[in-house]
Amino acid sequence: MMETKKYPFSWEPGWSYSRMNVLRTCLRMYWYDYYGKRFAPERDRNRIMQLSQLSRVAFEMGIAVHQTISEVLKDLQINGDLIPLEEAKRTAVNKFEILVNNKPLVEKRYDIPFSEEDREERHGKIMTSMTTFYGSKWLTMIEEMPRETWNSWLIDPVGYGEFRMDGKKAYAKPDFIFEYRDNRHYLVEWKTGKPRRDENLVQVQGYLFYANDILGLPLESVVGVVEYLTFPSEKPIEVEGRLVNPMELKNKIMTELKLIESLCSNITENKPKDLDHFPKTEDLDICRTCKFREMCRPEL
Numbered sequence: 001m002m003e004t005k006k007y008p009f010s011w012e013p014g015w016s017y018s019r020m021n022v023l024r025t026c027l028r029m030y031w032y033d034y035y036g037k038r039f040a041p042e043r044d045r046n047r048i049m050q051l052s053q054l055s056r057v058a059f060e061m062g063i064a065v066h067q068t069i070s071e072v073l074k075d076l077q078i079n080g081d082l083i084p085l086e087e088a089k090r091t092a093v094n095k096f097e098i099l100v101n102n103k104p105l106v107e108k109r110y111d112i113p114f115s116e117e118d119r120e121e122r123h124g125k126i127m128t129s130m131t132t133f134y135g136s137k138w139l140t141m142i143e144e145m146p147r148e149t150w151n152s153w154l155i156d157p158v159g160y161g162e163f164r165m166d167g168k169k170a171y172a173k174p175d176f177i178f179e180y181r182d183n184r185h186y187l188v189e190w191k192t193g194k195p196r197r198d199e200n201l202v203q204v205q206g207y208l209f210y211a212n213d214i215l216g217l218p219l220e221s222v223v224g225v226v227e228y229l230t231f232p233s234e235k236p237i238e239v240e241g242r243l244v245n246p247m248e249l250k251n252k253i254m255t256e257l258k259l260i261e262s263l264c265s266n267i268t269e270n271k272p273k274d275l276d277h278f279p280k281t282e283d284l285d286i287c288r289t290c291k292f293r294e295m296c297r298p299e300l
């Protein structure tokens with residue numbers, strides 16, 4: 001079993017793929033998500049906390065698929081048998097139904113329609129995702145390895161994936177890590193959303209540094225992978241650590257981290273600049289499905 005390193009808590013903001021996604025989508029949303037609970041006026045904090053917890057149907061679909069894959073892998077690891085695909089599909093669809101029926105959702109709060117047709121479409125995507133996973137080369141590769149090596153797999157590594165890059169905080173955590181007979185470790189991300197290859201490439205490159213810092217794996221011995229489960233015709237991203245330029249990669253992530261830090265008035269305390277540095281997006285389509293819309297754009 002690989003050892004995982006853990007850093008003590010510190011306030012400064014860290015780079016992560018999801019943080020950058022929010023930042024690029026809407027700066028006001030970014031403020032609500034990352035600073036609202038600490039820096040909004042006292043009277044708004046509870047509501048921001050409540051709204052922050054809202055999920056989305058699409059997100060829960062991803063959770064259902066990820067959890068099922070994780071269970072399938074753990075079952076394989078322990079029992080040596082692969083759960084039949086049809087059973088895995090049923091499990092994932094049931095999980096999805098339980099999640100969307102029980103979680104607070106943006107769709108429920110704002111009466112965004114989720115018709116029977118939408119539901120069927122989601123079920124279809126879940127089943128496609130499971131089929132892609134069962135047909136993926138990663139599953140073939142792990143099954144090719146001797147059974148006694150299977151206990152070294154890391155399935156859903158614990159923690160948030162915090163690591164350091166030149167002393168700076170960053171987060172990146174793959175869904176699954178295994179070693180193959182080419183003596184390399186594969187760091188796999190299962191994606192159920194639309195392919196965003198450029199951003200996913202940076203995300204998966206972050207895994208290489210996570211593996212190096214937290215798991216102690218040399219860059220040249222790791223391969224970062226993104227498998228697009230819902231889009232089987234989309235070629236997976238594969239980044240071989242031995243072929244990347246670590247300086248170039250580091251600079252890319254550091255540039256994004258500088259953008260995150262530029263929005264702080266005090267970096268070590270992770271204190272944001274004034275609210276007028278976080279303008280609202282002009283794209284009202286984004287606002288209509290935003291969890292903070294009732295506070296930020298109540299007129300919608």
Ligand code: SF4
Pocket residue numbers: 026027028029030032279280281286287288290291292293296297
């Ligand atoms: S409602 Fe619109 S402007 Fe406000 S946080 Fe959400 S996306 Fe941004």
